[in-house]
Amino acid sequence: MLGFHVVKRKNMDWWKAWLIRGASIILGAAVCAVVIVFLTGKDPLDVFETMVDGAFGTERRIWALLQGIAMLLCISLAVTPAFKMKFWNIGAEGQALMGGLASAACMMFIKDALPNWLLIFVMVVTSMLAGAIWGVIPAFFKARWGTNETLFTLMMNYIAMQIVSVFISIFATGGSGKIDVLNASTKLGWMPSVGGQAYLLNVVIVLVLTVIMYVYLKYSKQGYEISVVGESENTAKYIGINVKKVIIRTMLISGLLCGLAGFLLVSGADHTIARETVGGRGFTAIMVSWLAKFNPIFMVLTSFLLVFFEKGAIQISQICGLNASFSDIIVGIIIFFIIGSEFFINYEIKKNAKEGGSK
Amino acid sequence: MMMFVQFFQRAVMQGIPLLFGATGEILTEKSGHLNLGIPGIMYVGAISGVIGSFFYESSVGAANINPFLAVLIPLLTSILGSLIMGLIYCFLTVTLRANQNVTGLALTTFGTGFGNFFGGSLIKISGSDMPAITLSATSKCFKTSLPFADSLGVIGKLFFSYSFLVYVAIIVAIISSYVLNHTRTGLHLRAVGENPATADAAGINVNRYKYVTTCLGSIIAGLGGLYYVMDYASGIWSNGGFGDRGWLAVAIVIFALWRPNWAIPASILFGGLFIIYNYISIPGLGAEQMELFKMLPYLVTLIVLIIISMREKRESQPPQALGLSYFREDR
Numbered sequence: 001m002l003g004f005h006v007v008k009r010k011n012m013d014w015w016k017a018w019l020i021r022g023a024s025i026i027l028g029a030a031v032c033a034v035v036i037v038f039l040t041g042k043d044p045l046d047v048f049e050t051m052v053d054g055a056f057g058t059e060r061r062i063w064a065l066l067q068g069i070a071m072l073l074c075i076s077l078a079v080t081p082a083f084k085m086k087f088w089n090i091g092a093e094g095q096a097l098m099g100g101l102a103s104a105a106c107m108m109f110i111k112d113a114l115p116n117w118l119l120i121f122v123m124v125v126t127s128m129l130a131g132a133i134w135g136v137i138p139a140f141f142k143a144r145w146g147t148n149e150t151l152f153t154l155m156m157n158y159i160a161m162q163i164v165s166v167f168i169s170i171f172a173t174g175g176s177g178k179i180d181v182l183n184a185s186t187k188l189g190w191m192p193s194v195g196g197q198a199y200l201l202n203v204v205i206v207l208v209l210t211v212i213m214y215v216y217l218k219y220s221k222q223g224y225e226i227s228v229v230g231e232s233e234n235t236a237k238y239i240g241i242n243v244k245k246v247i248i249r250t251m252l253i254s255g256l257l258c259g260l261a262g263f264l265l266v267s268g269a270d271h272t273i274a275r276e277t278v279g280g281r282g283f284t285a286i287m288v289s290w291l292a293k294f295n296p297i298f299m300v301l302t303s304f305l306l307v308f309f310e311k312g313a314i315q316i317s318q319i320c321g322l323n324a325s326f327s328d329i330i331v332g333i334i335i336f337f338i339i340g341s342e343f344f345i346n347y348e349i350k351k352n353a354k355e356g357g358s359k
Numbered sequence: 360m361m362m363f364v365q366f367f368q369r370a371v372m373q374g375i376p377l378l379f380g381a382t383g384e385i386l387t388e389k390s391g392h393l394n395l396g397i398p399g400i401m402y403v404g405a406i407s408g409v410i411g412s413f414f415y416e417s418s419v420g421a422a423n424i425n426p427f428l429a430v431l432i433p434l435l436t437s438i439l440g441s442l443i444m445g446l447i448y449c450f451l452t453v454t455l456r457a458n459q460n461v462t463g464l465a466l467t468t469f470g471t472g473f474g475n476f477f478g479g480s481l482i483k484i485s486g487s488d489m490p491a492i493t494l495s496a497t498s499k500c501f502k503t504s505l506p507f508a509d510s511l512g513v514i515g516k517l518f519f520s521y522s523f524l525v526y527v528a529i530i531v532a533i534i535s536s537y538v539l540n541h542t543r544t545g546l547h548l549r550a551v552g553e554n555p556a557t558a559d560a561a562g563i564n565v566n567r568y569k570y571v572t573t574c575l576g577s578i579i580a581g582l583g584g585l586y587y588v589m590d591y592a593s594g595i596w597s598n599g600g601f602g603d604r605g606w607l608a609v610a611i612v613i614f615a616l617w618r619p620n621w622a623i624p625a626s627i628l629f630g631g632l633f634i635i636y637n638y639i640s641i642p643g644l645g646a647e648q649m650e651l652f653k654m655l656p657y658l659v660t661l662i663v664l665i666i667i668s669m670r671e672k673r674e675s676q677p678p679q680a681l682g683l684s685y686f687r688e689d690r
Contacts, residue, residue, distance in 0.1 A: 007688060039480075088460055088682075090395070147668035148677055150393065150460065151613055155661045158603060162654035169650050283464045290461045323479030323598070328472020335465040336447065343455035 006347050017345045021338060025305070028337030032309075032330050040320045047316060054315020055308050067199040068307040069300070070206040071265060075278075075285040076292075076299050077206075077213045078257030081250045083286070084217065084294045085230045087142065089251065091153025092258050093282025094160035095134040097275075099127035099262025101164055104273035107182045107189035107266070108171065119189050124263055131259020132252050134160060139251030143244035157282070161275050168274065181271045191268035202268040209257070214296040226250055258282075284331075291338050306331055364516050366631070366638050371521065372591050374630030376401070376601075378528045379583025380608025381615065381622040382535055387576035388612060389539060390569045391552040391680040392452060395463025397580050398605020399470020400444045404581020405588040406474040407440025408433035409596050412497040412589075413481060421496040429500040433585060441581025444470060445574035453569045456684040467605070474584075475598045498594030524586040529623055531579055536620035548572060552678035555685040565685055583608065607633075610660040616667065616675040629656045 033044040040047070055065050075092050082089040106123045114122065134156060141147035168179055183189060194200045217223040229236045229246050236243050265277055288306060292298035313327035380401055387394045394400075412433040416424060448466055451457040481492060502522045511519060539545040550558040551568045559565050587601055588594065611629055615621035633656065636649040667675045 006686075008686070090460065090464070141665055141668065145665070145668040147665055150395075150682070151609070151664055151677075152661065154395075154606065155610060155657045155664070158606060158657045159654055159661070161603075162650065162657070165653070166650040280468070283468070286464055287461055290458060321480075321483060323476045325472045325475035325479065325598070328468050329476055332465055332469025332472060335461075336451065336469070339451055339457045339462055339465065340455050342457060347456075 004349050004351050006349055009346060009348050012345055020341050020344050024337045024341030025334065028334040031337070032333050035329070035333070036316065039322070040316070042320070050316050050319060051309070051312025054313075054318075055311040057315075061311070063197065063199050065307060065311055066203050067269060068311065069303050070199070070203045071261065071269070072281050072284060072288060072303040072307055073299055074206045074209065074261040074264060075258060075281050076288040076303055077209055077296055078254050078261060079282075079285050080213065080289045080294050080296065080299070081217065081223075081226055082254045083230075083289055085226045085247065085250050087139070087247060087251065088150040089135070089138070089153050089254055090150055090283065090286060091134065091138065091156045092254075092285055093278050093280065094153070094157035095131040095255050095258035096262040096265065096278045096282055097157075097160045097164055098134045099131040099259030100266040100270075100273055100277045101160075101167060101262070102126040102130035102259070103189070103263045103266040104179070104182060105167075107271075111183065111188055112186070116188055120191070120267065123189055123267055124260065127263035127266075128256045128259040131257070131262060132255035135251045135255020135258060136248060139248045143247045164273060164275050164277075178274055179272050183271070189267055190271060191264070199268065202264050205264065209260075210296045210300060217294070217296065222246075222249070287335055291335070305334070309334055360513070362638065364513060366634075367517055367627075368520065369634055370627050370631035371525065372630070373633050374626035374628075375521075375525050375528050376583040376587040376591065376604050377608045377611055377629055378532060378622055378626035379586060380580045380605060381611035381626060382528070382532045382619045383576035383578070383580030383583070384609055384612045385576075385615070385617055385619050385622065386535055386539075386572045386579070388617060388681055389548055389552045389678055390572040391555060391678055391683065391685070392448075392569060392573055393459050393463065393682045394448060394466075394573065394576065395460055395609070396444065396448050396466025396470065397463075397609055398603075399467035399473075400441050400577050400580050401584035401587075401605045401608070402470045402474030402601060403444050403584070404437045404441040404578075405584030405601060406477050406596070407581070408437035408585040409492060409494065409588055410477060410481065411436030412494050412594075413492060416494055416497060424496055424500070426500040426503070429497045433497060433501075433589065437581055437585040438578050441577045441584075442574055444581070445577025448577070449570045449573050452684060453566055453573070456686060459682050459684065474601070478596045478598050492596040494589070494594035494596075496594075498589050501589040501594075522590050524582065524590060527582070528586070532619040532623050536618060539619065549678070552680055555680055556687075559685075559687060569685075580605075580608070607656055610656060613667075613677075614660050614663050616663075617677065632656045632659075 033047065036042070036047050037044055054061065056062055075096055078095075079089055079092045103123045103126070106119065106126055110119055110122065138147070138149050138152040138156060141152060142149045168177070172178060191198070191201055194204075217226065225236070225241050225246050228239070228241060229243055233243055236246070261281075262278070266273060270277055284306060288299055288303045291302045309330050310327040313330040314324050316322070317324050317326040380397055383400075384394060384397050387397075412429065415429065415432045419425075444466060448462060451462045452459050478492065501524065504520055504522055537545075539549065547558065547563045548568055550561065551563060551565050555565045558568075583604075584601065587604070588596055592600060607629060611622055611625050614629070615625040633653065635655075636652040
């Protein structure tokens with residue numbers, strides 16, 4: 001037989017675990033470098049410089065980077081409580097999109113009927129509600145009948161996208177097939193820019209959320225209930241936790257936050273709605289949250305990492321005249337390596353004892 | 360009548376990529392692995408075929424390609440591409456026991472990126488002078504249909520007018536169904552998906568079953584991508600053209616209750632629902648509202664999912680160990 005076997009590790013020091021993760025990222029980056037050099041024929045160090053330039057090169061780029069991180073982080077925070085509960089909500093895309101749609105609808109139909117601050121308030125509320133409804137429906141069925149939530153939320157994404165498509169085809173500007181920037185002249189319902197920076201408020205809101213989520217998960221009773229349900233539903237029942245209630249409540253929170261992310265995307269950045277408004281962040285967020293072991297503080301780091309590689313790879317593809325999807329390949333490779341490294345954190349490989357053993 | 364014939368033909372052509380994807384995903388899920396990488400794998404299957412055919416066509420010239428090689432080369436490169444994707448997924452989820460959802464989604468990100476990247480940059484990388492990826496000559500070879508179809512009237516049009524990959528899809532689904540339900544291999548496979556610990560105790564090599572079925576499933580799903588680009592899209596690659604079909608294939612798995620033979624009518628039905636708004640008109644509804652019809656496949660799937668969870672009938676449930684990785688020493 002094979003000369004080794006695999007056993008589960010008890011507990012690894014946290015710094016060792018992060019050393020392994022760090023090594024896996026470096027290894028992944030090395031593979032990416034090989035791929036890049038192979039495709040572009042450039043010097044690897046040159047390529048890295050281009051990536052850094054793409055992410056931090058100008059003030060504008062830094063803000064775009066921060067905005068990218070903030071949005072990804074916001075949705076990652078939203079999906080985290082549900083994941084901690086082992087509720088595989090892959091419907092963040094749809095939940096955020098419904099939130100964005102609610103915001104866009106408010107911007108279109110309320111316009112100046114309300115003062116701007118009230119309009120924005122209404123947008124926040126309706127967006128969060130829309131996201132919450134989209135999140136609670138699968139939770140209800142999961143709690144009541146045990147319906148598979150992964151497949152349920154997946155379907156909900158495409159129903160949301162189709163609703164947006166219908167909305168767009170009804171209200172499209174002229175024959176363009178898409179909705180133009182809303183209220184471009186009046187800026188009604190636009191997130192106010194603080195200190196001349198359009199994205200600053202977005203970033204601050206998400207940072208505050210990060211801290212709140214960290215405290216909620218770590219120190220609140222509800223956060224504790226979530227982790228018990230996630231570890232073992234039977235234990236939770238035994239100690240008197242109402243599992244159904246926890247599932248629905250947690251998905252309500254998830255949905256509310258996804259809706260808020262949708263609001264931030266529409267009101268704070270795009271000022272319009274499209275099928276691609278969320279742009280796959282609902283799926284990437286799952287990886288961000290999981291890579292950070294559901295810890296909101298680490299999530300800042302993981303979302304930075306993914307957004308950095310994305311922006312950097314886009315810069316490379318622009319300079320070399322390659323397709324921008326290049327960034328997906330790079331992000332994919334990095335994620336593969338981090339996913340793989342978890343094995344070496346959770347398990348260890350031991351040599352088999354000699355056959356028969358010593359006497 | 361002619362309109363129905365045309366509608367049915369289009370529905371079949373829409374449905375076949377879904378059928379390939381669904382059959383592949385059913386096999387994978389039967390081994391207990393929820394492979395959310397299927398959409399990415401289908402992209403890779405498509406683009407790998409395109410790459411193979413692109414280099415073949417540009418090396419010999421579109422005018423004098425050998426029809427046999429023109430089919431064989433893309434077929435082999437497509438299979439190779441999907442196989443590599445399947446192996447990545449297996450290595451991460453079976454050997455390294457990584458989380459299946461995260462791995463699958465990463466695979467989809469990677470696969471769609473890979474497809475769109477090479478679709479958009481192939482010409483530049485290879486330094487070719489073609490203006491766009493149009494593999495019409497290869498597509499023609501793929502589209503060759505049975506010669507006697509035209510002479511059989513409506514029946515011929517409905518059932519015999521398709522290219523060979525359509526029949527491959529249906530035959531693969533039927534064979535998979537047979538193997539799953541009527542052979543020892545199928546029984547073992549289902550045991551692995553329902554309860555790997557029990558299967559292991561019965562002397563079944565759990566990891567081997569998982570590897571083989573997941574890779575086979577990937578290859579089958581990848582063929583769906585190949586069919587889409589070579590046949591449905593007439594050999595013209597357009598980025599994002601494949602769309603959400605991969606997720607629709609995952610939906611069919613549920614709709615067909617994890618049975619490959621049921622996936623055949625289900626795929627054609629979904630294909631039909633996908634395009635029905637072109638064919639019917641309901642008074643009072645404009646083209647805008649007709650967009651709603653594209654929602655139907657997902658809505659119907661959702662309803663099926665809810666009903667099977669309410670009825671709790673054992674035959675129509677997802678495999679019990681779906682989504683869980685297996686570690687022998689965990690018991």
